[in-house]
Every structure is written in C-alpha cells, then in structure tokens.
Amino acid sequence: MPEHETTPAKRLPVKRPRAGMPTQDAKARGRNFNEVALGYGEELAVGEAERCLECKKPVCQEGCPVEVRIPEFLGKIRDRDFRGAYETVKSTNSLPAVCGRVCPQETQCEIKCVLGKKAEPVAIGRLERFVSDWAMGQSQDKPARIKPNGKKVAIVGSGPAGLTCAGDLAKKGYKVTIFEALHAPGGVLIYGIPEFRLPKQIVAEEVGNLEALGVEVICDVVVGRTITVDELFQQGYDALFLGTGAGLPMFMNIPGETLNGVYSANEFLTRTNLMKAYLFPEWDTPIKVGERVAVIGAGNVAMDSVRCAFRLGAKEAAIVYRRSEAEMPARHEELEHAKEEGIVFHTLTAPVRVLGNADGWVTGLECIKMELGEPDDSGRRRPIPIKGSEFTLNVDTVVMALGTSPNPLVSQTTPGLDVDKHGCLVVRDEDGLTTRDLVWAAGDAVTGAATVILAMGGGKKAATAIDKVLQGAK
C-alpha cells in the first residue's frame, strides 16, 4: 500500500465515481447565453477531492504548464479549507477561474492522474474552478503592499500570456503597463470564448485583481501603429513582453467567400461576444445568423461558433469537418455539450465552394465527401475526396473556423524582430527571448494558435527571465 497508510483515517481516498458536473438543461441552454456548466457545490467538491490518492509523486502536476500543486490544493478542499486551497492554486496560476473552465484538462493534468488508469481521473479542473468561484464570492483581502523595485516593463496584448506575465512581474515589484489594441482587456478570453463557457465578469474580475496589484491597463493602443516597440523603449521601459496572440483569420480561398453571409469565426465571435450582438438592438452591433448555418472546422473555435449560431436563433447549426469525430481537436466536454444541444455534424465532408444568389447572398455550400487514408505529418489519417460525391448543403450563413496566424503589425514595425515562415515570432530560448534584446514573447504569437494554459505557462517563464535579466543588470 502507498504512503497514505500513515495519514489519519479520514484522509483515506474514497472509492466512488467521478462527480458529474451540474449543467443547465440542454434544451434551455441551447438558446441562451448563460453559463452551461454550473459548477460544483461544496459537498460535490469535497466528495470529489476525497477521491485523490495524494500521490507522493503527483504525476498530474507534470501535465500542468504552470505547475499547480494539485494534491496540496485537493487536500485542502477535502479539509474544507477553501481559502487555503484557493491560495495554493493562485500561488502558481494567476487565472484559476479561467483555467478551471477552459483548460483542455483531459490532455493536460487529468490525463496523467493515476486514477485514470483504472477509472476516471480526479476532476482537477472542476475543483480548480470551484475554489476560484468560492473565493470570488468572499471578501477579498487587500493585496499586501509590494515594494516597487524602480523598473518598468511594458506588456503588449492582454490575453492570458500578457496577463500572466504582468501579474508575476507586478508581484516582484515592477511597474507594469499593459497595452491592448481592443477596447477591453482579455484577448481571446473576451472576444473569442463565449459568455456561456466563460462569463466575461470572471475575466473582468481577474483583470481587476491585477489592477489591484498595481498593473496599469491601457486599451485602444495598437503597438506598431499608435506606438512602436522602439518608442516604448524610448519612454523608459526596461523590457518588453509581446503577448499579441494569433488573431489573423484564415479563409479557404474557395469561390464565393466574399458573399454576404460568409464570416470568419473571429468576426462572428467578436460581434457576438465582445460587441454583444446577441443583445441587438439594445446594443448597437448587429449580426446576421440566418436560418441554417454551416461552421467549417471542428476545433474549440468552431464549436464556439456553431453553439453561438444556435443561440442566436438559427433553426439548424451544423459543423462541417473533413475528418471524422475521432480527430476533432475541440475539448471533449464542448463536443459533448454541442451534441446535447442539437448541433448537427457533417463529418468526412469538405466544402468546395459557397453558392450565392444574384444579390450576392449565400444560398448554399457545395461539399464533397471524404474518406480517411494513410496518416499524414500530424499523425492523423489524411482525408481524401471521394470522386463524384459532391452535394449541396442548404445554408444561408457560413462561418470559417479554420485556424488563425499571428498578426504582423508588431513584427513589421520592429527592426530585428524575426518571424518564421508561419509568421510566428522566433524565440532564442525556452524563456521566450525574441531576436531583439530585452524583448520577450510567448503565447499564440510564438506557438501559433494553442491553449490558454500554454500561453500562461509561457508568460510565466518570460516573467522569471525578465526578472533575472533586469536584476542582473542592476
């Protein structure tokens, strides 16, 4: 028997199935923008935490890019020390309420959990969300006064990478200023991921926590246009961090893509989430949803788009994906939720062209059936078109969710800042030092479209490196 033999009896792990997540009824939620997953209550949380074996060598932790001390915080939940649990999480993860909701846990921490070998892994993400939500409901202690160290760092972009880097540096005494191009901070968390998955209030509170640490957030500044990297250095910043994400939408370059009714997922989601088009005409930004919507792709972005389309009133909202369900890159939970809500799936189907009427509006999507051949570079089986299998989907809106690449505005206006052939910023080391001295970068701008937690992990590493270099330079 493992070490926990010696711990008090109440600390013995409890054998029971993983606690299910309470959710809004599928039928109702499919048509509203309220959060789908309702979160564990105290009893469910304590019960689920009791399943953890508190392994001496917690392998789960290795799966977490920001190294949350998982068994320690689970143990505190079990002891009903929720405040302590929250502080444990928060000490290495500056956005736990976000990660608990959107991390692809099934491929990060939970996939490593030893319980997963025989039964279901501990619901680490859900418990992380539980402690964060619990803490938000409590009165917040004023953050301890941090002694300024006299150095200034500018952060470009307020997505998870930028926010994490900012938080870590602020805690070390740096004067940190975040410059954001849009009118609200949060990056994809605010313009991309919908309200029903990540309430915007939570992002706002996390940003508020950073501001309480002394971080200044300046919106409406497009670095590369409003001000350049070199000008920021002239203004006295000692170092820079670029967390500009991968915001450029890709299209397929098939005929009909400029017809009225064809959107990039970025536009569709930005109108819906950042601009709150679901509240039109109370809010000013409109969106055209139509009766039948096809979303092309099967990642998180596609799932969010298709579920938004349904919530915005489409009679039918469908995913069109050229591979099969097994290859879909979306988080498992989102896929399940989408199915429950009545989203239609056309797998092994690839669009050929968008059809339109004389007035230039979408009337359909011509597709071709695919079959899976040999595995390609990505290890997934390559889809091959089946000759003569063309057919037309009767739709009036098409959303392209094919992926994104980094925005060149900063690299184009910063001499010496190199990008690779995909437009991703080149970094010289693990910490994200770019080809310009004193400029670090992380997140999607470096990796291409990835995940929140990887962006945060990168932001954290860069903060440590910036501190090391600037302190050495004293």
Place this chain on the structure above:
Amino acid sequence: MFIIRKKRDLTPVTKLFVVDAPLVAKKAQPGQFVIVRIAPSGERIPLTIADADAKAGTVTIVIQEVGKTSRQMGLLKEGDGILDFVGPLGRPAPLTDKGPVVLVGGGFGVAPIYPIAKALRAKGVKVISIIGARSQDLLILEAEMASVSDELLVATDDGTKGHKGFVTEVLKQLIDSGRDIELVIAIGPMVMMRAVGKTTEPYKLKTLVSVDPIMVDGTGMCGACRLTVGGKVKFACVDGPIFDAHQVDFDEANRRGKMYATEQKLAVDRFEKAHHSGPCACGCGGGH
C-alpha cells in the same frame, strides 16, 4: 476618454470634431483612419483622420450622419468624451513627389482629402482639387481646401455653386483639356469613387480611392472589411483603405456594404423614436 475640444457643424448633417488624442496625433498620416466607440453598448465605427496636430495633441474627424451611431455622435458637444478612439489605422496615402495631382472629394469625402492636399503641397507638388456636393449648403471645407490647392473646382448637383452636375464631369473636362495629370485620388461615396474610376480608366490615368467597407477591429483580425482588388481578396483595414480604383470590385464592395441594411434601419427607427418624439431637449434641434 478622449475629450472633444471643438465641434463645428459643417452642414446640418456633417459635423467636425477636434479630439484630444495625443498618441494618435503624433503618428497620424494622411489617408489613415481611427476607430471610434461612443457608448459602452456602442458599435465600433471607422472614421478618416481629417487633420492632426501633433503639438496640440489633437485629431480632427468629420462625420456624416447616416445611421444610428453617426447620428448619436452628432449629438456630442464640446467637452464631451469619446469612449474609444484608436489609431492611426490603415496604410498612409502614397504621396508622390511628382504632380500635378487631382484630388476629388465628394460629400464628407472632402474631409479626408484635405490632409492629403496639405501634405502634397508641403512637398511642393501641384494640387488641383475638385470638390462636390448635392447642393451649396452641403459643401464642406471649401475655404480650407482653397488654402491647400493650387486650383479649386466646385461642382454641385443642383448648380447652386460652381459646375452644375457631378465632380466626374469636371474631372473629364480637365483631362480632355489636355492638362498634364500624374495621379487622381478620389474619396467620397462609393458610387462617386466608382464613377471617378470609370472616368479615368479609358485614359489609363492612375487613380486611387479610399474604400469604406464595414469594419470591426480595424487591425486585420476579423476579415469583415475584405474586398476583391485585382482578383485578390484584401483586408481594407491593413492592406488599404486606399486602393487602385481600376482594380477594386465595386459591385462586391457595394453589396457587402449593404449586409446589415435591415438592422441599420431598425436601429435608426428606434433612435429617432427615442430622440424625436415631441420637442426634444437633447440639443439635436429635432429632425435630421
């Protein structure tokens, strides 16, 4: 908040604002634009920079009231704040060293033409300007344009001032009179820009226009602003907004511009109801 320092009513539906925006003012080049949002529930709308004063830290914009947001913006007064004012966006107008350049401005398009004229003149390039409007009282910035043009020609649809008819007719006369012209730049309503392109095309006279598709972010992130230029899809906010008039697919641009026509009408009707039922105290003078 970006504070409105000065406001001038150029016509009953065209308003000029001088806005405190020091960072934008320092960087603004002719041909670039800003994106503005005036209320927390408001839309982001693009507006061309009509002038910028780096020393004073101010940027001038001219807005024509067409739909809900522009009307609501028309109600703002000196001292009021604009919630968001981001820029300068887009590529600057390519300023040649060789003239003469003919600048054509129609309606509110005279405003964005002004800084281009000013910059060309500062480089010693000869500027011939043609400005037009439906009627004399809708003509804007005539004196300002006169001060930065070597020649200023005026056209009004109803003949109340200058040539009776369209700016394109004046332009054609100018070309046919055998005048030496290096480049034409036209800014105004889409129909006008397309007509200017049609006018100069037979002469193979290089012509640039500033297209104004629907935009959201203005930084290349959404693709709302895409249009076809020379058979290729471009994002107007980062690749433009200035393009070769002979290459732009105006049919498509026009059609895409009407994508939200129903929603826009609904928004205007709601706005009018709220602001114009009975005597109104909002300062708009009632009835546009």
